Each structure stands twice: as C-alpha cells, then as structure tokens.
Amino acid sequence: MTDVTQGNVETEPSRWDALVDSVRERLGREPRKRKPHYLFYRHPVPVRVLHWLNAVILLVMLMSGLQIFNAHPSLYWGNAADFEHPFIALRAEGTQENFWGVTSIGSWKFNTDGWLGASKTGGVQTVRGFPEWATLPAESPSLALGRLWHLAFAWLLFANGLAYFGYIFFTRRVKELVPTKDDLKHLPHEIVTHAKLQFPKGEAAKHYNGLQRLTYFIVLFVLGPLIVLTGLTMSPTMDSVLPFLVWVFGGRQSARTIHFIVAFSFVGFFIIHMLALFLSAPINGLRSMITGWFAIERDAP
Amino acid sequence: MTDTRRNLLVRGSAMLGTMVLAGCTDLSHKPWVQNALGEVENLTRVAQRLFAGGHSLAPEYSKADIAKVFRPNGTLNPGTNDYLIHQANGFKDWVIPVGGLVERPLELSLADIRKMPPRSQITRHDCVEGWSCIGEWTGAPLAPILAMARPKPEARYVIFYCADPMGEGGVDTNGNIVPPPYYYESLDLLEATHPQTILSYELNGKPLPVENGAPIRVRAERQLGYKMPKYVQKIDLVDSFARIGGGKGGYWEDTGYQWYGGI
Numbered sequence: 001m002t003d004v005t006q007g008n009v010e011t012e013p014s015r016w017d018a019l020v021d022s023v024r025e026r027l028g029r030e031p032r033k034r035k036p037h038y039l040f041y042r043h044p045v046p047v048r049v050l051h052w053l054n055a056v057i058l059l060v061m062l063m064s065g066l067q068i069f070n071a072h073p074s075l076y077w078g079n080a081a082d083f084e085h086p087f088i089a090l091r092a093e094g095t096q097e098n099f100w101g102v103t104s105i106g107s108w109k110f111n112t113d114g115w116l117g118a119s120k121t122g123g124v125q126t127v128r129g130f131p132e133w134a135t136l137p138a139e140s141p142s143l144a145l146g147r148l149w150h151l152a153f154a155w156l157l158f159a160n161g162l163a164y165f166g167y168i169f170f171t172r173r174v175k176e177l178v179p180t181k182d183d184l185k186h187l188p189h190e191i192v193t194h195a196k197l198q199f200p201k202g203e204a205a206k207h208y209n210g211l212q213r214l215t216y217f218i219v220l221f222v223l224g225p226l227i228v229l230t231g232l233t234m235s236p237t238m239d240s241v242l243p244f245l246v247w248v249f250g251g252r253q254s255a256r257t258i259h260f261i262v263a264f265s266f267v268g269f270f271i272i273h274m275l276a277l278f279l280s281a282p283i284n285g286l287r288s289m290i291t292g293w294f295a296i297e298r299d300a301p
Numbered sequence: 302m303t304d305t306r307r308n309l310l311v312r313g314s315a316m317l318g319t320m321v322l323a324g325c326t327d328l329s330h331k332p333w334v335q336n337a338l339g340e341v342e343n344l345t346r347v348a349q350r351l352f353a354g355g356h357s358l359a360p361e362y363s364k365a366d367i368a369k370v371f372r373p374n375g376t377l378n379p380g381t382n383d384y385l386i387h388q389a390n391g392f393k394d395w396v397i398p399v400g401g402l403v404e405r406p407l408e409l410s411l412a413d414i415r416k417m418p419p420r421s422q423i424t425r426h427d428c429v430e431g432w433s434c435i436g437e438w439t440g441a442p443l444a445p446i447l448a449m450a451r452p453k454p455e456a457r458y459v460i461f462y463c464a465d466p467m468g469e470g471g472v473d474t475n476g477n478i479v480p481p482p483y484y485y486e487s488l489d490l491l492e493a494t495h496p497q498t499i500l501s502y503e504l505n506g507k508p509l510p511v512e513n514g515a516p517i518r519v520r521a522e523r524q525l526g527y528k529m530p531k532y533v534q535k536i537d538l539v540d541s542f543a544r545i546g547g548g549k550g551g552y553w554e555d556t557g558y559q560w561y562g563g564i
Contacts, residue, residue, distance in 0.1 A: 060325070063325075068431065069431070071429070071430040071431055072428070072430040072431035072432050074432075076432075079362070079366065079425055079433060079435065080366065080368055080425060080433045080434050080435045081372075081432040081433055081434065083372065083432070136325050136326065136329070137325070137326040137329040137330070138323070138326040139326070142329075143429065143430065143558075144553075144556065144557035144558045144559075145329045145335070145557065147429075147558070147559065148329075148335060148338040148339060148342075148557075148559070149329070149338060151341065151342070151345060151559075151564065152337075152338040152341035152342075155341055155344060155345075234427070234431075234564075235349070235563060235564035236359060236425075236427045236522065236523050236524060236525060236563060236564075237349045237353050237357075237523045237524070237563030237564060238349070238352075238353075238563075238564070239359060239360055240353055240357040240358055240359045240360070240522070240523045241352055241353045241357045243360045246360060252425060252427065252433050253432070253433055256431060
C-alpha cells in the first residue's frame with residue numbers, strides 16, 4: 001500500500017498470537033479466547049526507535065533538570081530574581097537540627113516535608129528542593145554533574161527531535177497529527193466518550209482520534225519548541241545573539257519558570273499517555289510500539 | 302491477573318526503577334562517563350561560538366531595572382592579612398601585573414586602570430545556580446589592556462588569579478601544611494577581548510563593594526557568574542591551563558564544572 005497512514009495488514013493467525021498461545025500451553029492453559037481480529041501495522045521502525053530513545057532522553061532531562069533546579073529551588077517572573085518574592089519556592093523551615101520542607105506558591109504555603117524542600121538523602125534529612133529519587137544524580141547539591149547530564153542529553157533530544165520531525169514531514173505522517181476543524185467540533189463529544197472509557201474500535205482505531213491529534217499536536221508543536229527555546233533563553237551567550245527570545249518570554253527568570261512549567265506539562269502528558277494506554281488496550285498498545293503491529297477487532301458479521 | 306502476580310509486577314517494576322536510578326547515579330561518578338558527557342561541552346562551545354561569533358552583545362538594561370542590592374555570592378571577604386591591609390588603605394597600593402606570554406609585561410595600579418577610557422554597562426548577571434541580578438558595572442575594557450601588553454602569537458587563554466582563598470587548606474599525609482587553593486578563572490582570547498569584557502571597579506556608580514569583588518572584578522557578560530572572578534590580583538596569558546591549579550582552567554572547573562560557561 002502506498003498510503004502510509006493505512007499501513008499493512010497481516011491476516012490471522014499471527015505469530016504473536018501463536019507465541020502467546022504456545023506459552024499458555026506450556027503453563028497448562030487453554031488458548032486465549034479472542035474476538036475475531038486482524039493485525040494492522042501501525043508504527044513503522046523509525047517511529048518506534050525514536051519513541052523509545054525519546055522516553056529515555058526525556059527521563060534523563062527531567063531528572064537532571066530537577067537536580068539543576070535544586071541549586072536554587074525558587075522561580076520568579078521577569079528578568080531578574082526578586083529574592084524576597086518568589087513565584088514558587090521549595091525551602092526548609094525550622095532550626096539547623098530540626099527542619100522540615102515547605103513549598104510556597106505566591107502567598108500560599110504548604111508543608112511538603114519528605115517530598116519538597118527537605119527530604120532524606122541516604123537516610124539523612126537534607127535541605128533539597130526535589131527528593132533523591134527524582135534527581136540525577138541522587139545526591140544534592142550536585143549541580144556540576146546535573147548540568148553535565150542535562151546539557152549533553154539536550155543535544156540528544158535535539159537530534160532525536162530533528163530526526164522525528166524530518167521523518168513525519170518527509171512521509172507526510174504529520175497530517176495524522178494536526179487536528180482538523182471537524183476534530184475541534186467533535187471535541188466535547190470525544191472528551192465525554194473518553195471520560196466514559198469508550199475508545200475507538202475497528203476501522204476507527206486505525207487513525208488517531210481528535211483528542212489524540214490535539215494532544216500530540218500540543219506536545220510536538222507547542223511544548224517541544226517551548227522547552228528548547230526557554231532552555232536556550234537561559235544561556236547568556238544565546239541571549240547575546242537572540243535578545244528577542246528574552247523579550248518574548250518576558251525575561252530570563254520568566255523563561256526559567258516557563259521551562260519548569262513546560263517540563264511538568266511533559267510529566268502531565270506522560271501520566272495521560274499511561275492512563276490512556278492502561279485504560280484502553282495496554283498489551284495491544286504496548287506491542288504496537290514494540291513490534292509495530294496493532295490488533296483491530298473485526299466488526300461482528 | 303491475580304493479586305500476587307500484580308503485586309510482583311508492581312514491586313518488580315519499582316525495584317527495576319530504583320536499580321536504574323541508582324545505576325545512573327553510580328554512572329555519574331565514573332570518570333569515563335564524566336569525560337564522555339564533558340566532550341559534549343566542546344560541541345556546545347563550538348556551536349555557540351559559530352552562532353554568536355566574537356562580538357554579539359549581551360542585552361543591556363535601564364536604570365530602573367537595577368536591583369537594590371546586588372546579590373553577592375561565593376567569597377564575601379577574602380579575609381587574608383594582605384587583603385585586609387589593602388582594604389584598610391582603600392586599595393591604593395593594589396597592583397595587577399599582566400604577564401605570561403606577552404611582549405610587554407605591565408604593572409597596572411588601580412589608578413592606572415581608572416585613568417583608562419571607561420565603559421559602563423547595565424547588565425544581567427546569571428548565576429550557574431539559576432538566579433539573575435541586574436547591576437551597572439563600570440570599568441576598563443580588557444581588550445585595549447591586552448593590546449598594550451601585546452600577546453605573543455601562542456597565547457590562547459587569559460588566567461585571572463584572585464586574592465580569595467577557597468576553604469581552609471589542611472595537612473597532607475606527611476604532616477605538611479597545605480595552603481587552601483585560591484580562586485582563579487580563565488577566558489579564551491575571544492571572550493577576553495569581547496567589548497563587554499571589562500575590569501570593573503564600580504557597581505551602580507559607587508566603588509565596588511568588598512562582597513562584590515573589590516577592588517577589581519571581571520565582567521564577561523556572555524558568561525555565567527563563575528567565569529567573572531572577583532578580587533583579581535594578577536593576569537597571565539598562557540597557551541594552556543593544563544599545569545595551573547587542577548588543570549581545568551578555574552577553581553570551579555577543577556571541582557567538576559564545565560570550562561565553557563556560556564550556557
């Protein structure tokens with residue numbers, strides 16, 4: 001087939017099903033009962049490889065980023081830091097011997113001991129923004145090593161992104177990722193059916209639905225460029241070449257704050273991504289991102 | 302799926318996660334990993350240099366943007382006897398020799414530096430920790446000073462030796478007293494001769510306060526804060542910093558920070 005969005009179709013019985021059934025047989029179980037289905041080649045090799053590389057790179061970027069953040073765990077708006085009035089601050093309160101973690105957002109203040117502001121490092125209570133399990137490396141402060149990871153993997157992220165964008169534009173798969181007018185019109189309906197955990201089946205499952213297109217579009221074309229540009233705006237040398245970036249984001253400290261918010265938007269996307277996978281068809285979905293093949297149920301005769 | 306299997310899966314993946322994280326932290330301390338990640342620093346430097354060239358100017362701000370207090374960081378007072386004597390007599394005997402790979406070594410007193418055509422710039426100071434602060438710096442551009450000293454063709458870096466000891470020093474295994482390392486930094490000639498690179502002696506129109514680096518601190522506005530040493534007492538031109546201090550080109554570099562401080 002020439003239309004890449006249609007992919008190829010493999011007819012039953014698939015090697016995957018045969019493998020699953022042979023394992024079940026060894027365990028002394030009946031073959032799995034299946035609704036009639038056929039396999040649809042959903043994700044070509046480049047998409048799968050870049051997807052998993054991206055997963056590892058983003059994890060390293062997030063965790064090393066949180067390590068860098070721990071060097072000064074406060075966020076501000078504008079160009080310079082108004083140290084007395086941070087927008088968000090993860091701090092410790094108490095005495096040298098007895099202190100606890102506190103998070104403030106504007107004038108609100110919460111006790112976040114053990115999570116944010118102060119938590120245990122190797123079993124010892126430490127003043128640190130994010131806890132040891134969230135940062136790379138785990139100890140804190142370790143700004144130099146955090147920067148080493150972050151600035152090296154930033155290049156990998158950039159290369160990976162470039163390869164991916166090149167691929168989707170070259171093969172025109174990008175059309176599958178841009179929401180249409182119809183998508184936006186049907187958005188309320190899509191949200192309701194998703195909330196009821198009714199996911200597209202049969203032929204409809206061969207294409208991204210409107211909600212997916214909108215989500216992927218935002219992640220790829222809004223969050224992606226934003227995280228790169230706000231990251232670059234924090235570089236004083238970049239600012240000497242592209243001062244308009246500083247202006248666009250409303251100052252270097254604003255760029256840092258937006259960088260942080262976008263990073264957590266990626267975390268939010270990851271949670272939605274996992275929920276959608278586990279609530280719809282976890283094995284089928286995961287397999288399609290490993291082997292490429294996705295099972296489509298045949299409509300009942 | 303049965304509960305025990307589910308439990309096993311959940312606990313298994315939690316354990317796997319912990320192992321991966323611990324693995325990455327262990328990796329962080331392996332010299333070959335640090336070297337590999339550090340190699341990327343060269344890519345960053347080359348790319349930024351290609352993009353920025355020698356003369357792109359850091360953004361300058363207006364008087365209204367100046368912070369009430371310019372946040373001091375690192376050493377707040379070198380506290381050595383020598384420094385305290387200089388501080389007591391207003392630094393009038395402070396002399397900065399400019400030497401190393403130059404045709405004409407110089408001895409610059411504070412008065413000499415103040416007599417040179419000054420440059421004032423209201424710029425944003427970006428600390429490697431993440432915060433920024435805006436101040437107005439006045440000082441003598443470094444490029445004409447270096448031109449006066451006439452660097453030899455093989456000179457590549459400018460080393461700034463500072464008056465502030467870092468830490469307490471100690472005693473080695475033979476019982477000898479080991480003095481603490483002193484702060485030092487280096488810039489390559491491109492950054493050192495950038496129009497906004499100055500030997501600054503005034504902050505916000507007043508003599509440079511001790512906590513901000515009196516009497517002389519470097520401003521290199523396209524770099525992070527640690528590349529702008531305070532309490533500068535000697536300038537040397539070299540072809541390599543391999544045999545200076547820990548060999549990495551600066552006090553913080555010797556502890557693991559990247560030499561290139563443009564990002």
